[in-house]
Amino acid sequence: MNLLDFLFPKTCIGCNKFGSYFCDNCVSEIKQSELVCPFCERASLGGAVHPVCKRKYGLDGLWSLGIYQGSLRKSIQKLKYKWVSEMAKDLVNITLTYWALNSPIILDEVKKDQGKSWVVTSVPLYPSRQKWRGFNQSELLARLFAAKLGLKYENTLKRIRNTKPQMKLLSPERKQNIKNAFVLAPNSSLITHNVLLVDDVWTTGSTLKECCYQLKRGKAKKVWALTIAR
Numbered sequence: 001m002n003l004l005d006f007l008f009p010k011t012c013i014g015c016n017k018f019g020s021y022f023c024d025n026c027v028s029e030i031k032q033s034e035l036v037c038p039f040c041e042r043a044s045l046g047g048a049v050h051p052v053c054k055r056k057y058g059l060d061g062l063w064s065l066g067i068y069q070g071s072l073r074k075s076i077q078k079l080k081y082k083w084v085s086e087m088a089k090d091l092v093n094i095t096l097t098y099w100a101l102n103s104p105i106i107l108d109e110v111k112k113d114q115g116k117s118w119v120v121t122s123v124p125l126y127p128s129r130q131k132w133r134g135f136n137q138s139e140l141l142a143r144l145f146a147a148k149l150g151l152k153y154e155n156t157l158k159r160i161r162n163t164k165p166q167m168k169l170l171s172p173e174r175k176q177n178i179k180n181a182f183v184l185a186p187n188s189s190l191i192t193h194n195v196l197l198v199d200d201v202w203t204t205g206s207t208l209k210e211c212c213y214q215l216k217r218g219k220a221k222k223v224w225a226l227t228i229a230r
């Protein structure tokens with residue numbers, strides 16, 4: 001045990017047991033969501049979009065670790081308001097472990113070309129909001145995923161509108177709220193690239209779909225959404 005662990009002992013997000021942010025018991029209780037197609041949200045192998053659901057500017061797949069409840073919900077809430085980088089690392093490791101076991105279609109694709117054509121990106125916050133909050137949890141998760149997968153991280157999008165928090169809106173309002181909130185970042189090297197788009201939670205998917213729309217208009221080839229919870 002190092003000094004920091006001694007002074008600030010880690011406790012399990014789920015059950016407060018000392019030792020780690022996610023004890024083995026709570027990890028095993030993370031409810032796996034069935035992987036679904038990002039368009040119709042019905043079951044789909046590996047989370048790939050169904051051939052009939054494929055749209056020109058739509059997502060090609062969605063991969064999430066588990067259902068937004070229990071320790072997963074608690075950890076994501078902590079991630080928003082108080083940054084605990086060690087906890088984010090644990091979340092990323094748990095996600096990648098599950099991923100490897102659970103029809104890793106997209107992981108196999110990334111490995112196939114040794115990640116050369118893939119970049120990892122995140123959902124940007126509005127600059128003044130990011131300044132106020134001090135960090136962007138989506139970007140921090142995305143950077144950790146990129147490092148673990150040996151892929152390049154890039155800020156490919158810019159938020160040009162300060163939107164209302166999606167969590168506070170009903171699902172029909174969310175799509176309208178987020179419409180045209182993003183543009184491609186200047187100097188983005190997206191062309192011909194495939195993108196892993198990372199965020200903490202998929203709720204209605206409107207934010208990730210809007211980001212995907214801009215990425216594909218910017219000539220990204222494939223775009224997969226990757227979230228911790230759904």
Ligand SMILES: [Zn+2]
Pocket residue numbers: 012013014015016017022023024025026027
């Ligand atoms: Zn626990």
Ligand SMILES: [Zn+2]
Pocket residue numbers: 037038039040041042049050053
């Ligand atoms: Zn579908």
